[in-house]
């Protein structure tokens with residue numbers, strides 16, 4: 001009798017559990033579920049030719065986007081911020097593939113952040129992430145998968161989806177930084193602040209070094225006497241970045257000063273001392289387009305990736321990439 005009951009229990013258990021172990025017609029992950037830890041489920045879409053370490057790799061667009069998001073944004077960021085980054089990165093990549101790149105005519109994009117966008121392989125990223133590797137891989141895979149083929153469009157065209165690390169609580173007009181006026185790259189308020197690591201930095205340049213560097217770029221500048229005599233008034237953007245400043249009688253852009261003295265942003269103040277010049281800098285990056293830390297703060301406030309993208313890129317739509325926007 002006991003044997004019969006035991007058998008009945010086992011049969012009952014198998015009856016309930018076997019269907020759970022076998023994949024059925026509905027076994028596809030429900031919408032919004034976290035996909036597997038590999039990036040395999042990102043394949044099957046359009047291909048891109050990606051130049052990495054001197055070799056061209058034909059990659060699925062979303063596999064490539066995974067590596068860009070992993071390289072360009074901390075994986076600890078909120079999911080909605082990572083999704084915003086995925087859409088921005090995809091937009092940038094598709095636009096690059098349309099326009100072509102003189103640096104690498106045989107590849108659509110490369111892994112160099114100074115030319116295209118940074119890229120890291122899943123293997124290298126996992127090494128950097130250590131104990132968090134599995135969770136971070138899943139999160140970025142989810143961000144890329146759930147944004148499918150979405151891109152950012154303005155007036156029927158892909159936008160140039162530039163982004164930066166953190167702003168001085170207000171992003172900049174593209175015209176202030178690069179001279180080109182793009183209607184969707186205009187300054188907006190950005191909510192990040194002191195929670196950003198190294199949000200405020202200080203750079204001290206010896207007087208003589210400052211003079212040498214500046215004169216190399218502007219030989220007509222007059223930099224005699226003490227540093228206190230070198231600087232005129234700075235003209236600032238509404239967000240506090242230096243639009244232009246007079247140094248040694250020469251008017252220069254804040255962005256040029258940033259690059260000459262390797263400041264993290266053009267949002268700086270100058271304090272001339274007896275033998276040195278002290279820059280106090282806020283934020284990190286060129287300040288145009290989406291602020292990554294700002295996006296993360298918005299996500300923490302409950303904003304979606306669409307909210308984030310339409311906030312930082314004025315007048316745009318987020319939509320599935322139309323077929324004709326892909327290079328054939």
Ligand SMILES: [Zn+2]
Pocket residue numbers: 101103104109110111112115116117
């Ligand atoms: Zn490139």
